Amino acid sequence: MAWAALTSGGKDSVLSIQKAIDAGLDVEYIVAVRSENRDSYMFHSANIDVVKTIAEVSGREYVEIRTHGRKEEELADLEQGLAALPIEGIIAGAVASVYQRDRVAAIAERLMLKVFTPLWGMEPEQVVSEVASRLDAMIIVTAADGLDEGFLGAHFDQHLIDRLKQVSARRGIHLAGEGGEYESLTLNAPFYSRPITYTSSEVHTSAGRSELILRGFT
Structure with missing residues (x-):
């Protein structure tokens, strides 16, 4: 079923x-x-x-x-x-x-x-490492001290994981963003028939929050 x-x-x-x-x-x-x-x-x-x-x-x-x-x-x-x-x-x-x-x-x-809920209880580093190895995902929202606009649009790979670990060590953020420190979007996964694309993007910033807004998903 x-x-x-x-x-x-x-x-x-x-x-x-x-x-x-x-x-x-x-x-x-x-x-x-x-x-x-x-x-x-x-x-x-x-x-x-x-x-x-x-x-x-x-x-x-x-x-x-x-x-x-x-x-x-x-x-x-x-x-x-x-x-x-x-x-x-x-x-x-x-x-x-x-x-x-x-x-x-x-x-x-x-x-x-x-x-x-297959991710429940997984170590945060294990989660982001599996994301980096299996998906094409990117950060689209930052909402925590230490996460500036420079993280927007960054795709999950070892370099991004290292950057997030540095912020986590300094600021105590959840490495996988489970506390709302950042949000992500997934452009490709093994069960997709093809990668998702978009036609335009722009950054909106308000108090304590920056968002990469994407349009024209196909």
Whole structure:
């Protein structure tokens, strides 16, 4: 029976989808939650349009769930959207966020669904190293001391990992960005039929946050 994968297009959720496919799960639905609240506790909003393209290049059905992004209410919106799908389980990219993992697990329990979180409990360096070796992912948001605009657009490789480790040592950020220190976007993965491209980009900066906005995903 089918599984639904929750993703913002970031490295952790896309790597989790890949691991689910590797494990033989039938990942039929790619689910994006489009939140009006950019400060949502649960859902990233940066470059969320990429998720539809991920579904297209991977030959899977795209499902979009809309929410105002109010704390806890957004979870009811997610639950309602998932309840409409003929699935046996949910795939999520949680690494260390108990808040996110517990709430996805609670929704799954109420809907009598299984949960697959293959990155849960992994060492952060192991996560980013696997991302670098298996995906083409880039940083699109920085929101922590020590992470300036110079990190935007950087692709995950050993050089970027070393840079992040230096910031982590000085500032105490989570190496995989699990605390919201940065967000990422995945342009290619083994389950994509081809890399995703975009036609334009621009940087928006506000207090404590810089975002690389990409347009024209194909």
